[in-house]
Amino acid sequence: MKRLLLAAATTLACVPTFADTVITASTWLPPTHAMSVAQKEWCDLLAKNTSGKMKCNILPRGVSNPPGTYDAIKNGLADLSFTVHGYTPGRFVTTQMAEFPFLGDSAESISVAFDRIGRKNPAILQEHQGVKVITLFTHGPGMVMTTKGPVTKMEDLQGQKWRVGGGIINDITKALGMNATLKPATDNYELLSSGVMDGTLLPAESMESFKIDKLIKNVTTFPGGLYNTSFVMMMNQGKYDKLTAEEKKAVDAISGEVAARIVGRQWDKFDRRALGLMQANGITHTKADAKFVADVKGKVAPLEQDWAKRAEAKGLKNGSKVLADFRAEIAKAAK
Numbered sequence: 001m002k003r004l005l006l007a008a009a010t011t012l013a014c015v016p017t018f019a020d021t022v023i024t025a026s027t028w029l030p031p032t033h034a035m036s037v038a039q040k041e042w043c044d045l046l047a048k049n050t051s052g053k054m055k056c057n058i059l060p061r062g063v064s065n066p067p068g069t070y071d072a073i074k075n076g077l078a079d080l081s082f083t084v085h086g087y088t089p090g091r092f093v094t095t096q097m098a099e100f101p102f103l104g105d106s107a108e109s110i111s112v113a114f115d116r117i118g119r120k121n122p123a124i125l126q127e128h129q130g131v132k133v134i135t136l137f138t139h140g141p142g143m144v145m146t147t148k149g150p151v152t153k154m155e156d157l158q159g160q161k162w163r164v165g166g167g168i169i170n171d172i173t174k175a176l177g178m179n180a181t182l183k184p185a186t187d188n189y190e191l192l193s194s195g196v197m198d199g200t201l202l203p204a205e206s207m208e209s210f211k212i213d214k215l216i217k218n219v220t221t222f223p224g225g226l227y228n229t230s231f232v233m234m235m236n237q238g239k240y241d242k243l244t245a246e247e248k249k250a251v252d253a254i255s256g257e258v259a260a261r262i263v264g265r266q267w268d269k270f271d272r273r274a275l276g277l278m279q280a281n282g283i284t285h286t287k288a289d290a291k292f293v294a295d296v297k298g299k300v301a302p303l304e305q306d307w308a309k310r311a312e313a314k315g316l317k318n319g320s321k322v323l324a325d326f327r328a329e330i331a332k333a334a335k
Contacts, residue, residue: 024056028168029209070088076236087184087229092310098326104334109264157178162199173201211250218284235251302304
């Protein structure tokens with residue numbers, strides 16, 4: 001009998017320990033997209049750090065369209081996802097500081113700086129009611145992509161129809177006299193292939209992610225990007241609150257700057273690969289000259305003062321200083 005009990009105990013000891021807590025994760029982007037890959041990397045790290053006690057169940061498709069994702073997580077349709085702040089116009093103001101032109105050339109450095117500043121200024125996190133902020137982040141520097149001729153001056157921007165993603169970029173395009181329409185990034189292929197739009201504003205990786213590399217003929221880049229897009233990676237607040245103290249500690253340990261670096265590094269990696277794809281496909285790459293850059297700066301400069309006032313109305317203290325601190329953090333993170 002003792003031998004049977006010993007054998008049974010040995011057998012049970014060899015049975016894999018299944019996760020005690022499962023986090024349902026959703027992504028509205030293809031599984032091969034930089035952000036989907038980054039979210040999976042974060043989930044894998046959580047499982048590794050908890051010896052499998054916590055793991056993600058990544059759903060085969062998103063629980064909502066991109067603009068509805070924030071509320072989907074807030075309402076518990078899934079536990080974990082990410083969204084673009086600008087997809088819900090008017091909801092987020094303070095986070096728009098991460099969307100201005102000429103911030104930097106690396107998604108990692110901008111994302112790390114964004115999360116650092118976000119956590120130093122309570123008004124920024126307070127805009128994210130109903131969710132637990134895992135990290136704030138951005139994609140790589142935004143560029144101009146068009147199915148038509150090269151964009152080398154302001155007038156070239158004004159003569160085409162553009163898809164944009166929302167947020168400060170809407171104000172930027174208005175300041176530059178562009179004919180722009182707010183649409184999610186996932187609509188790019190349909191809009192460009194049908195001729196509804198002549199061009200789009202995106203980071204390099206989107207060329208591959210949204211399969212538009214055969215549609216785009218010309219791209220124009222600006223030092224530090226023509227714009228950026230602010231995102232949040234988030235967890236349902238109720239799900240987080242129900243975690244044990246040790247589970248919360250495990251989530252917190254890979255949130256903030258750790259998560260920002262995971263996302264930023266993936267985005268930078270995909271940007272580099274996409275630049276190679278552009279070259280292989282014969283897409284013309286134009287670097288904005290000094291006059292073009294100066295013209296853009298002159299048009300968008302007033303937007304920073306306007307943002308500072310609107311952010312202060314939302315509780316942010318000294319918006320202009322926060323923006324200056326943000327740029328300093330980007331420079332520090334880039335070293």
